[in-house]
Amino acid sequence: MTLDRALAKAEAGERLDRAEALALYTQAPTHVLGRLADAARARRHPEGIVTYIIDRNVNYTNVCVARCSFCAFYRPVGSAEGYVLAFEEIFRKIDETIELGGNQLLLQGGHNPDLPLAWYEDLFRAVKARYPDFKLHALSPPEILHISRLSGLPPRAVIDRLVAAGLDSIPGGGAEILVDRVRRLLHCYGKATADEWLGVMREAHRAGLRTTATMMYGTVETLEERLEHMFRLRELQDETGGFTAFITWSFQPDHTELASRLGVAAEATGIEYLRTLAIARLVLDNFANLQASWVTQGGKVGQLSLAFGANDMGSVMIEENVVRAAGAAYCMDEVEIVRNIEDAGFIPKRRTMHYEVIGDPVFRERAVPRMLELATARAAGDTTVPAELARYEARSRVGRAARGQSPPRS
Numbered sequence: 001m002t003l004d005r006a007l008a009k010a011e012a013g014e015r016l017d018r019a020e021a022l023a024l025y026t027q028a029p030t031h032v033l034g035r036l037a038d039a040a041r042a043r044r045h046p047e048g049i050v051t052y053i054i055d056r057n058v059n060y061t062n063v064c065v066a067r068c069s070f071c072a073f074y075r076p077v078g079s080a081e082g083y084v085l086a087f088e089e090i091f092r093k094i095d096e097t098i099e100l101g102g103n104q105l106l107l108q109g110g111h112n113p114d115l116p117l118a119w120y121e122d123l124f125r126a127v128k129a130r131y132p133d134f135k136l137h138a139l140s141p142p143e144i145l146h147i148s149r150l151s152g153l154p155p156r157a158v159i160d161r162l163v164a165a166g167l168d169s170i171p172g173g174g175a176e177i178l179v180d181r182v183r184r185l186l187h188c189y190g191k192a193t194a195d196e197w198l199g200v201m202r203e204a205h206r207a208g209l210r211t212t213a214t215m216m217y218g219t220v221e222t223l224e225e226r227l228e229h230m231f232r233l234r235e236l237q238d239e240t241g242g243f244t245a246f247i248t249w250s251f252q253p254d255h256t257e258l259a260s261r262l263g264v265a266a267e268a269t270g271i272e273y274l275r276t277l278a279i280a281r282l283v284l285d286n287f288a289n290l291q292a293s294w295v296t297q298g299g300k301v302g303q304l305s306l307a308f309g310a311n312d313m314g315s316v317m318i319e320e321n322v323v324r325a326a327g328a329a330y331c332m333d334e335v336e337i338v339r340n341i342e343d344a345g346f347i348p349k350r351r352t353m354h355y356e357v358i359g360d361p362v363f364r365e366r367a368v369p370r371m372l373e374l375a376t377a378r379a380a381g382d383t384t385v386p387a388e389l390a391r392y393e394a395r396s397r398v399g400r401a402a403r404g405q406s407p408p409r410s
């Protein structure tokens with residue numbers, strides 16, 4: 001029987017095929033899946049360390065032309081609620097991150113047609129000039145594709161230009177489910193097909209960058225399609241070895257088109273999350289690190305993740321805008337993350353984006369302000385338009401008018 005064979009292979013740490021993974025995912029009891037994933041985690045990380053990073057999720061703009069149906073964060077071009085952060089605002093966020101012991105920004109945003117490649121290059125150069133050791137984990141594959149389409153340059157040329165300006169690594173956002181049937185239904189096929197997402201990651205790895213990989217599940221996909229997503233990542237990892245980690249989370253439905261118009265309103269449960277994480281640890285046998293997504297699942301399920309294959313608690317985060325827009329607002333500062341790791345029986349260590357351990361908790365070395373809620377991109381109602389935007393050519397009619405640029409030729 002497939003399930004028996006799958007159980008034996010998982011127990012022995014052997015590679016699973018699609019049928020075996022499906023048998024485990026659909027038929028194995030949850031505690032068995034957890035035990036197998038925990039054993040796979042322990043084979044990779046026998047020292048009992050659970051890592052985390054102190055960084056900040058900064059969304060440089062919420063203006064987006066992609067309009068994915070699962071997204072509650074974006075605002076259309078011309079919306080009064082649309083924003084672009086000023087370079088100075090981003091510097092202030094970096095200062096606050098450094099004060100908390102952080103070493104990196106996770107910088108992502110909407111597909112804003114009025115931010116050309118030069119804006120990103122200037123921002124990255126300005127950050128590196130002020131903070132030479134600070135890392136930029138920035139621009140998911142669909143953002144790279146968006147800039148590529150705006151600039152007319154191939155994705156690899158965009159990556160090379162951004163690396164020259166200071167890009168250090170690429171986050172795995174925008175993957176959702178890497179199956180085009182699902183991507184069409186989620187209105188995200190246009191921003192990146194499955195092949196395009198994987199293609200950008202392949203180019204990034206060839207350019208010497210390390211990246212993460214993600215999966216958002218719980219919308220319109222089947223269990224087979226979730227597994228297909230994992231197998232496609234496993235294949236690319238066999239080819240390039242460029243992924244540092246895998247992070248999965250469930251669709252957050254509040255305020256999304258998918259929930260209000262299309263009726264996908266129920267969030268996946270905690271057990272479904274833990275089973276999905278566990279099967280990912282078993283399928284992704286060439287990924288060293290799996291993160292716990294406490295920001296979508298809450299601290300308690302996040303902590304349980306450490307018994308279902310995760311070896312990393314992700315990020316202290318400091319700021320979050322995307323998940324909060326869809327109704328989840330969990331917060332854990334470094335003290336809370338460390339408490340959860342130690343209570344689960346592991347040793348907490350700070351890490352870099354490359355998963356190199358850099359030390360013990362900062363708050364045990366010096367006084368650090370407690371953080372009881374995550375910051376937002378901007379205070380509500382702040383509609384400031386950064387002065388430096390006038391230097392960049394806008395693409396949209398609204399953007400060109402706002403910057404005093406002549407309308408585009410039709």
Ligand code: SF4
Pocket residue numbers: 064065066067068071072073074109110111142188191
């Ligand atoms: S998920 Fe990203 S690309 Fe899609 S609408 Fe939201 S901001 Fe835009």
